[in-house]
Amino acid sequence: MYTQGLNSIDAHPTSAEDAEREARFQARIDADEKIEPNDWMPATYRRTLVRQISQHAHSEIVGMLPEGNWLTRAPSLRRKAALLAKVQDEGGHGLYLYAAAETLDVTREELVEQLLAGKAKYSSIFNYPTLTWADIGAIGWLVDGAAIMNQIPLCRCSYGPYARAMIRICKEESFHQRQGYEIMSTLARGTAEQKAMAQGALDRWWWPSLMMFGPSDKESQHSDASMRWKIKRFSNDDLRQKFVDATVPQGHALGLVFPDPQLKWNEASGHFDFGPIDWEEFRQVLAGNGPCSKDRMRARRKAHAEGVWVREAALAHAAKRRADEEAAKLAAE
Numbered sequence: 375m376y377t378q379g380l381n382s383i384d385a386h387p388t389s390a391e392d393a394e395r396e397a398r399f400q401a402r403i404d405a406d407e408k409i410e411p412n413d414w415m416p417a418t419y420r421r422t423l424v425r426q427i428s429q430h431a432h433s434e435i436v437g438m439l440p441e442g443n444w445l446t447r448a449p450s451l452r453r454k455a456a457l458l459a460k461v462q463d464e465g466g467h468g469l470y471l472y473a474a475a476e477t478l479d480v481t482r483e484e485l486v487e488q489l490l491a492g493k494a495k496y497s498s499i500f501n502y503p504t505l506t507w508a509d510i511g512a513i514g515w516l517v518d519g520a521a522i523m524n525q526i527p528l529c530r531c532s533y534g535p536y537a538r539a540m541i542r543i544c545k546e547e548s549f550h551q552r553q554g555y556e557i558m559s560t561l562a563r564g565t566a567e568q569k570a571m572a573q574g575a576l577d578r579w580w581w582p583s584l585m586m587f588g589p590s591d592k593e594s595q596h597s598d599a600s601m602r603w604k605i606k607r608f609s610n611d612d613l614r615q616k617f618v619d620a621t622v623p624q625g626h627a628l629g630l631v632f633p634d635p636q637l638k639w640n641e642a643s644g645h646f647d648f649g650p651i652d653w654e655e656f657r658q659v660l661a662g663n664g665p666c667s668k669d670r671m672r673a674r675r676k677a678h679a680e681g682v683w684v685r686e687a688a689l690a691h692a693a694k695r696r697a698d699e700e701a702a703k704l705a706a707e
Protein backbone atom coordinates (compact mmCIF):
# COMPACT_ATOMS: atom_id res chain seq x y z
CA MET A 375 0.00 0.00 0.00
CA TYR A 376 2.82 2.38 0.81
CA THR A 377 6.37 2.70 -0.42
CA GLN A 378 8.68 1.11 2.10
CA GLY A 379 11.80 2.27 3.84
CA LEU A 380 11.66 5.82 2.51
CA ASN A 381 13.39 7.20 5.52
CA SER A 382 16.68 6.24 6.96
CA ILE A 383 16.56 6.34 10.75
CA ASP A 384 17.70 9.70 12.10
CA ALA A 385 21.39 10.36 11.95
CA HIS A 386 22.76 11.66 15.25
CA PRO A 387 22.01 15.36 15.39
CA THR A 388 23.42 17.47 18.17
CA SER A 389 21.06 18.08 21.06
CA ALA A 390 20.55 21.72 19.96
CA GLU A 391 19.54 20.57 16.47
CA ASP A 392 17.37 17.90 18.04
CA ALA A 393 15.54 20.35 20.27
CA GLU A 394 14.89 22.68 17.36
CA ARG A 395 13.61 19.85 15.15
CA GLU A 396 11.42 18.53 17.91
CA ALA A 397 9.92 21.96 18.50
CA ARG A 398 9.15 22.28 14.78
CA PHE A 399 7.73 18.76 14.74
CA GLN A 400 5.46 19.48 17.73
CA ALA A 401 4.32 22.74 16.13
CA ARG A 402 3.21 20.78 13.05
CA ILE A 403 1.30 18.34 15.26
CA ASP A 404 -0.31 21.21 17.17
CA ALA A 405 -1.38 22.72 13.84
CA ASP A 406 -3.06 19.38 12.98
CA GLU A 407 -0.72 18.70 10.05
CA LYS A 408 -0.21 15.08 9.06
CA ILE A 409 3.26 13.58 9.48
CA GLU A 410 4.27 11.53 6.42
CA PRO A 411 6.90 8.76 6.08
CA ASN A 412 9.60 11.02 4.61
CA ASP A 413 9.20 13.73 7.25
CA TRP A 414 11.60 14.03 10.15
CA MET A 415 10.17 12.58 13.36
CA PRO A 416 11.59 11.94 16.83
CA ALA A 417 12.77 8.36 17.31
CA THR A 418 10.34 7.98 20.24
CA TYR A 419 7.37 8.97 18.03
CA ARG A 420 8.46 6.41 15.45
CA ARG A 421 8.87 3.71 18.11
CA THR A 422 5.46 4.45 19.62
CA LEU A 423 3.80 4.17 16.23
CA VAL A 424 5.57 0.93 15.33
CA ARG A 425 4.54 -0.50 18.72
CA GLN A 426 0.90 0.54 18.47
CA ILE A 427 0.36 -0.17 14.76
CA SER A 428 2.04 -3.56 14.93
CA GLN A 429 0.08 -4.58 18.05
CA HIS A 430 -3.03 -3.47 16.21
CA ALA A 431 -2.09 -5.52 13.11
CA HIS A 432 -1.34 -8.60 15.23
CA SER A 433 -4.73 -8.16 16.95
CA GLU A 434 -6.53 -8.27 13.63
CA ILE A 435 -4.68 -11.42 12.58
CA VAL A 436 -5.04 -13.27 15.90
CA GLY A 437 -8.59 -11.89 16.09
CA MET A 438 -9.56 -14.05 13.11
CA LEU A 439 -9.10 -17.20 15.21
CA PRO A 440 -12.02 -17.02 17.70
CA GLU A 441 -14.47 -16.43 14.84
CA GLY A 442 -12.75 -18.90 12.51
CA ASN A 443 -13.82 -21.52 15.05
CA TRP A 444 -17.47 -20.99 13.96
CA LEU A 445 -17.10 -20.75 10.17
CA THR A 446 -17.92 -24.40 9.68
CA ARG A 447 -20.74 -24.32 12.23
CA ALA A 448 -22.63 -21.14 11.32
CA PRO A 449 -26.39 -21.83 11.58
CA SER A 450 -27.29 -20.84 7.99
CA LEU A 451 -25.68 -20.10 4.63
CA ARG A 452 -26.40 -16.37 5.09
CA ARG A 453 -24.66 -16.33 8.49
CA LYS A 454 -21.73 -18.31 7.11
CA ALA A 455 -21.24 -15.96 4.14
CA ALA A 456 -21.35 -12.89 6.40
CA LEU A 457 -18.91 -14.39 8.91
CA LEU A 458 -16.55 -15.47 6.16
CA ALA A 459 -16.57 -11.94 4.73
CA LYS A 460 -15.93 -10.48 8.19
CA VAL A 461 -12.98 -12.76 8.87
CA GLN A 462 -11.54 -11.92 5.44
CA ASP A 463 -11.91 -8.20 6.23
CA GLU A 464 -9.90 -8.75 9.41
CA GLY A 465 -7.09 -10.38 7.42
CA GLY A 466 -7.18 -7.33 5.14
CA HIS A 467 -7.04 -4.94 8.11
CA GLY A 468 -3.95 -6.75 9.35
CA LEU A 469 -2.34 -6.25 5.95
CA TYR A 470 -3.14 -2.50 5.72
CA LEU A 471 -1.73 -2.07 9.21
CA TYR A 472 1.48 -4.03 8.56
CA ALA A 473 1.88 -1.92 5.40
CA ALA A 474 1.40 1.29 7.42
CA ALA A 475 4.00 0.06 9.96
CA GLU A 476 6.44 -0.71 7.13
CA THR A 477 6.55 2.99 6.22
CA LEU A 478 8.35 3.46 9.56
CA ASP A 479 11.40 1.44 8.51
CA VAL A 480 10.51 -1.93 9.90
CA THR A 481 9.63 -4.98 7.83
CA ARG A 482 6.52 -7.08 8.10
CA GLU A 483 8.73 -10.15 8.48
CA GLU A 484 10.35 -8.65 11.60
CA LEU A 485 6.97 -7.80 13.09
CA VAL A 486 5.50 -11.23 12.40
CA GLU A 487 8.64 -12.80 13.85
CA GLN A 488 8.13 -10.82 17.08
CA LEU A 489 4.54 -12.07 17.30
CA LEU A 490 5.48 -15.70 16.70
CA ALA A 491 8.32 -15.48 19.22
CA GLY A 492 5.80 -14.32 21.83
CA LYS A 493 7.56 -10.94 22.16
CA ALA A 494 4.76 -8.77 20.73
CA LYS A 495 1.41 -8.00 22.30
CA TYR A 496 -1.99 -8.31 20.67
CA SER A 497 -5.37 -7.39 22.11
CA SER A 498 -6.28 -9.21 25.32
CA ILE A 499 -9.79 -9.90 24.04
CA PHE A 500 -8.69 -12.56 21.57
CA ASN A 501 -7.49 -14.86 24.34
CA TYR A 502 -11.05 -15.82 25.28
CA PRO A 503 -12.92 -18.83 23.82
CA THR A 504 -16.02 -18.76 21.59
CA LEU A 505 -18.21 -21.36 23.28
CA THR A 506 -21.54 -20.87 21.49
CA TRP A 507 -22.83 -19.26 18.29
CA ALA A 508 -24.03 -16.33 20.44
CA ASP A 509 -20.36 -15.51 21.12
CA ILE A 510 -20.05 -14.60 17.44
CA GLY A 511 -22.90 -12.12 17.96
CA ALA A 512 -21.24 -10.77 21.10
CA ILE A 513 -17.88 -10.34 19.32
CA GLY A 514 -19.50 -8.29 16.55
CA TRP A 515 -21.64 -6.22 18.90
CA LEU A 516 -19.19 -5.69 21.76
CA VAL A 517 -15.67 -6.33 20.44
CA ASP A 518 -16.17 -4.54 17.12
CA GLY A 519 -18.23 -1.93 18.98
CA ALA A 520 -15.29 -1.30 21.33
CA ALA A 521 -12.85 -1.39 18.40
CA ILE A 522 -14.88 1.29 16.56
CA MET A 523 -15.04 3.52 19.64
CA ASN A 524 -11.25 3.30 19.95
CA GLN A 525 -10.52 3.51 16.22
CA ILE A 526 -12.72 6.35 14.96
CA PRO A 527 -10.41 8.89 16.67
CA LEU A 528 -7.42 7.10 15.08
CA CYS A 529 -8.73 8.25 11.67
CA ARG A 530 -7.50 11.70 12.84
CA CYS A 531 -4.19 10.37 14.14
CA SER A 532 -1.19 12.57 13.32
CA TYR A 533 0.61 9.90 11.27
CA GLY A 534 -0.82 9.96 7.73
CA PRO A 535 -0.49 6.28 6.69
CA TYR A 536 -2.07 5.05 9.95
CA ALA A 537 -4.90 7.60 9.80
CA ARG A 538 -5.72 6.71 6.19
CA ALA A 539 -5.67 2.95 6.86
CA MET A 540 -8.05 3.52 9.77
CA ILE A 541 -10.66 5.28 7.60
CA ARG A 542 -11.24 2.17 5.53
CA ILE A 543 -10.97 -0.16 8.51
CA CYS A 544 -13.61 1.78 10.46
CA LYS A 545 -16.08 1.60 7.56
CA GLU A 546 -15.76 -2.18 7.56
CA GLU A 547 -15.88 -2.43 11.37
CA SER A 548 -19.21 -0.67 11.38
CA PHE A 549 -20.68 -3.42 9.19
CA HIS A 550 -19.12 -5.99 11.54
CA GLN A 551 -20.76 -4.39 14.54
CA ARG A 552 -24.18 -4.43 12.87
CA GLN A 553 -23.96 -8.08 11.90
CA GLY A 554 -23.09 -8.93 15.52
CA TYR A 555 -25.97 -6.91 16.92
CA GLU A 556 -28.32 -8.53 14.42
CA ILE A 557 -27.26 -12.00 15.61
CA MET A 558 -27.81 -10.94 19.24
CA SER A 559 -31.18 -9.45 18.45
CA THR A 560 -32.36 -12.58 16.58
CA LEU A 561 -31.31 -14.78 19.53
CA ALA A 562 -32.77 -12.41 22.13
CA ARG A 563 -36.15 -12.51 20.33
CA GLY A 564 -35.96 -16.30 19.84
CA THR A 565 -36.75 -19.25 22.10
CA ALA A 566 -35.93 -19.20 25.82
CA GLU A 567 -32.88 -21.32 25.03
CA GLN A 568 -31.67 -18.87 22.37
CA LYS A 569 -32.21 -15.91 24.70
CA ALA A 570 -30.19 -17.73 27.37
CA MET A 571 -27.37 -18.18 24.82
CA ALA A 572 -27.36 -14.45 24.11
CA GLN A 573 -27.32 -13.68 27.84
CA GLY A 574 -24.48 -16.16 28.41
CA ALA A 575 -22.41 -14.50 25.68
CA LEU A 576 -22.98 -11.05 27.18
CA ASP A 577 -21.96 -12.41 30.59
CA ARG A 578 -18.72 -13.78 29.15
CA TRP A 579 -17.71 -10.90 26.85
CA TRP A 580 -18.76 -7.76 28.75
CA TRP A 581 -15.84 -7.38 31.13
CA PRO A 582 -13.13 -8.47 28.64
CA SER A 583 -14.58 -5.88 26.20
CA LEU A 584 -14.10 -3.13 28.79
CA MET A 585 -10.50 -4.29 29.23
CA MET A 586 -9.82 -3.80 25.51
CA PHE A 587 -9.47 -0.05 26.14
CA GLY A 588 -6.31 -0.71 28.14
CA PRO A 589 -5.27 0.08 31.71
CA SER A 590 -6.86 2.94 33.64
CA ASP A 591 -5.50 6.40 32.87
CA LYS A 592 -3.51 6.32 36.11
CA GLU A 593 -1.73 3.14 34.98
CA SER A 594 -1.37 3.90 31.26
CA GLN A 595 2.35 4.41 30.51
CA HIS A 596 2.06 5.69 26.96
CA SER A 597 -1.04 7.88 27.02
CA ASP A 598 0.63 11.20 27.89
CA ALA A 599 3.13 11.11 25.04
CA SER A 600 0.58 9.65 22.59
CA MET A 601 -1.94 12.39 23.40
CA ARG A 602 0.71 15.10 23.02
CA TRP A 603 1.59 13.68 19.59
CA LYS A 604 -2.10 13.28 18.68
CA ILE A 605 -1.70 9.58 18.05
CA LYS A 606 -4.36 9.11 20.70
CA ARG A 607 -7.12 11.71 20.87
CA PHE A 608 -8.92 10.37 23.96
CA SER A 609 -7.67 8.59 27.06
CA ASN A 610 -8.35 4.90 27.75
CA ASP A 611 -10.89 5.70 30.50
CA ASP A 612 -12.71 8.31 28.39
CA LEU A 613 -13.16 5.86 25.52
CA ARG A 614 -14.23 3.09 27.90
CA GLN A 615 -16.91 5.39 29.37
CA LYS A 616 -18.13 6.38 25.89
CA PHE A 617 -18.43 2.68 25.03
CA VAL A 618 -20.41 1.88 28.18
CA ASP A 619 -22.75 4.84 27.58
CA ALA A 620 -23.39 3.80 23.96
CA THR A 621 -23.68 0.04 24.57
CA VAL A 622 -25.80 -0.30 27.71
CA PRO A 623 -29.00 1.07 26.10
CA GLN A 624 -28.43 -1.33 23.17
CA GLY A 625 -28.26 -4.28 25.58
CA HIS A 626 -31.38 -3.09 27.40
CA ALA A 627 -33.20 -2.85 24.06
CA LEU A 628 -32.41 -6.56 23.62
CA GLY A 629 -33.87 -7.32 27.07
CA LEU A 630 -30.46 -8.53 28.31
CA VAL A 631 -28.92 -7.94 31.74
CA PHE A 632 -25.33 -6.72 32.09
CA PRO A 633 -23.22 -8.80 34.50
CA ASP A 634 -22.53 -5.79 36.72
CA PRO A 635 -24.73 -5.08 39.75
CA GLN A 636 -23.18 -1.61 40.08
CA LEU A 637 -24.12 -0.54 36.53
CA LYS A 638 -26.46 2.41 36.96
CA TRP A 639 -27.41 5.61 35.11
CA ASN A 640 -26.01 8.63 36.93
CA GLU A 641 -28.26 11.63 36.33
CA ALA A 642 -25.71 14.08 37.73
CA SER A 643 -22.77 13.03 35.52
CA GLY A 644 -24.87 12.09 32.49
CA HIS A 645 -23.02 8.75 32.27
CA PHE A 646 -23.47 5.17 33.41
CA ASP A 647 -21.55 4.29 36.57
CA PHE A 648 -20.04 0.82 36.43
CA GLY A 649 -18.32 -1.59 38.83
CA PRO A 650 -14.56 -2.14 39.20
CA ILE A 651 -12.66 -3.96 36.46
CA ASP A 652 -10.69 -7.04 37.48
CA TRP A 653 -7.25 -5.73 36.52
CA GLU A 654 -5.58 -8.87 37.83
CA GLU A 655 -7.38 -10.86 35.14
CA PHE A 656 -6.17 -8.29 32.55
CA ARG A 657 -2.57 -8.60 33.79
CA GLN A 658 -2.75 -12.39 33.64
CA VAL A 659 -4.06 -12.31 30.05
CA LEU A 660 -1.28 -9.90 29.02
CA ALA A 661 1.27 -12.19 30.67
CA GLY A 662 0.16 -15.01 28.33
CA ASN A 663 -2.08 -16.78 30.84
CA GLY A 664 -5.46 -16.08 29.22
CA PRO A 665 -7.87 -19.00 28.72
CA CYS A 666 -6.77 -19.46 25.07
CA SER A 667 -3.39 -17.66 24.96
CA LYS A 668 -1.37 -20.81 24.29
CA ASP A 669 -3.87 -22.08 21.67
CA ARG A 670 -3.79 -18.77 19.81
CA MET A 671 0.00 -18.74 19.52
CA ARG A 672 0.07 -22.41 18.57
CA ALA A 673 -2.47 -21.77 15.79
CA ARG A 674 -0.51 -18.77 14.44
CA ARG A 675 2.79 -20.67 14.44
CA LYS A 676 1.18 -23.64 12.70
CA ALA A 677 -0.38 -21.39 10.03
CA HIS A 678 2.98 -19.66 9.50
CA ALA A 679 4.84 -22.95 9.15
CA GLU A 680 2.22 -24.37 6.78
CA GLY A 681 2.43 -21.21 4.67
CA VAL A 682 6.17 -21.57 3.93
CA TRP A 683 5.52 -23.11 0.52
CA VAL A 684 3.13 -20.27 -0.41
CA ARG A 685 5.72 -17.62 0.45
CA GLU A 686 8.43 -19.56 -1.41
CA ALA A 687 6.16 -20.01 -4.45
CA ALA A 688 5.27 -16.29 -4.48
CA LEU A 689 8.95 -15.31 -4.33
CA ALA A 690 9.86 -17.81 -7.08
CA HIS A 691 7.02 -16.49 -9.25
CA ALA A 692 8.14 -12.87 -8.71
CA ALA A 693 11.76 -13.80 -9.56
CA LYS A 694 10.62 -15.59 -12.72
CA ARG A 695 8.53 -12.61 -13.83
CA ARG A 696 11.46 -10.27 -13.23
CA ALA A 697 13.76 -12.55 -15.27
CA ASP A 698 11.17 -12.79 -18.10
CA GLU A 699 10.82 -9.00 -18.15
CA GLU A 700 14.61 -8.54 -18.26
CA ALA A 701 14.88 -11.07 -21.10
CA ALA A 702 12.09 -9.34 -23.04
CA LYS A 703 13.82 -5.97 -22.56
CA LEU A 704 17.15 -7.38 -23.84
CA ALA A 705 15.45 -8.98 -26.86
CA ALA A 706 13.81 -5.65 -27.75
CA GLU A 707 17.16 -3.76 -27.68
Ligand code: FAQ
Pocket residue numbers: 425426429430431433434437438464495496497498499513517518521524585586587588589593594595596597600610660
Ligand atom coordinates in the same frame (compact mmCIF):
# COMPACT_ATOMS: atom_id res chain seq x y z
N1 FAQ B 1 -4.55 -5.90 25.21
O1 FAQ B 1 0.06 2.74 28.08
P1 FAQ B 1 -1.07 1.94 27.52
C1 FAQ B 1 -10.10 -5.31 16.87
C2 FAQ B 1 -0.77 -2.78 26.65
S1 FAQ B 1 -8.60 -4.57 16.94
C3 FAQ B 1 -3.21 -6.13 25.20
O2 FAQ B 1 -2.43 2.44 27.81
P2 FAQ B 1 -1.34 2.49 24.70
C4 FAQ B 1 -10.70 -5.63 15.52
C5 FAQ B 1 -0.15 -1.70 25.78
O3 FAQ B 1 0.11 -2.18 24.49
C6 FAQ B 1 -8.23 -4.49 18.68
N2 FAQ B 1 -2.32 -5.18 25.59
O4 FAQ B 1 -0.82 1.69 25.97
C7 FAQ B 1 -11.36 -6.93 15.57
C8 FAQ B 1 1.08 -1.37 26.58
O5 FAQ B 1 2.04 -2.42 26.42
P3 FAQ B 1 3.55 -2.16 25.81
C9 FAQ B 1 -6.92 -3.86 18.88
C10 FAQ B 1 -2.82 -3.98 25.98
O6 FAQ B 1 -0.74 1.88 23.49
C11 FAQ B 1 -12.61 -7.08 16.12
C12 FAQ B 1 0.60 -1.49 28.01
O7 FAQ B 1 -0.53 -2.35 27.98
N3 FAQ B 1 -7.02 -2.44 18.74
O8 FAQ B 1 -10.62 -5.55 17.89
C13 FAQ B 1 -4.18 -3.70 25.99
O9 FAQ B 1 -1.17 3.96 24.89
C14 FAQ B 1 -13.23 -8.32 16.15
C15 FAQ B 1 0.25 -0.14 28.61
O10 FAQ B 1 -0.95 0.43 28.06
C16 FAQ B 1 -5.95 -1.65 18.74
O11 FAQ B 1 -4.84 -2.12 18.82
C17 FAQ B 1 -5.07 -4.71 25.59
N4 FAQ B 1 -6.40 -4.56 25.59
O12 FAQ B 1 -2.94 2.22 24.69
C18 FAQ B 1 -10.72 -8.06 15.04
C19 FAQ B 1 -6.21 -0.17 18.58
N5 FAQ B 1 -4.35 -2.43 26.43
O13 FAQ B 1 3.38 -1.81 24.37
C20 FAQ B 1 -11.33 -9.31 15.10
C21 FAQ B 1 -4.97 0.64 18.56
C22 FAQ B 1 -3.13 -1.94 26.70
O14 FAQ B 1 4.13 -1.02 26.60
C23 FAQ B 1 -12.60 -9.43 15.65
N6 FAQ B 1 -4.30 0.68 19.84
N7 FAQ B 1 -2.20 -2.88 26.43
O15 FAQ B 1 4.26 -3.47 26.00
C24 FAQ B 1 -4.60 1.56 20.82
O16 FAQ B 1 -5.49 2.39 20.70
C25 FAQ B 1 -3.74 1.55 22.06
O17 FAQ B 1 -2.55 0.83 21.78
C26 FAQ B 1 -4.45 0.93 23.31
C27 FAQ B 1 -3.44 0.92 24.47
C28 FAQ B 1 -5.64 1.77 23.70
C29 FAQ B 1 -4.89 -0.50 23.04
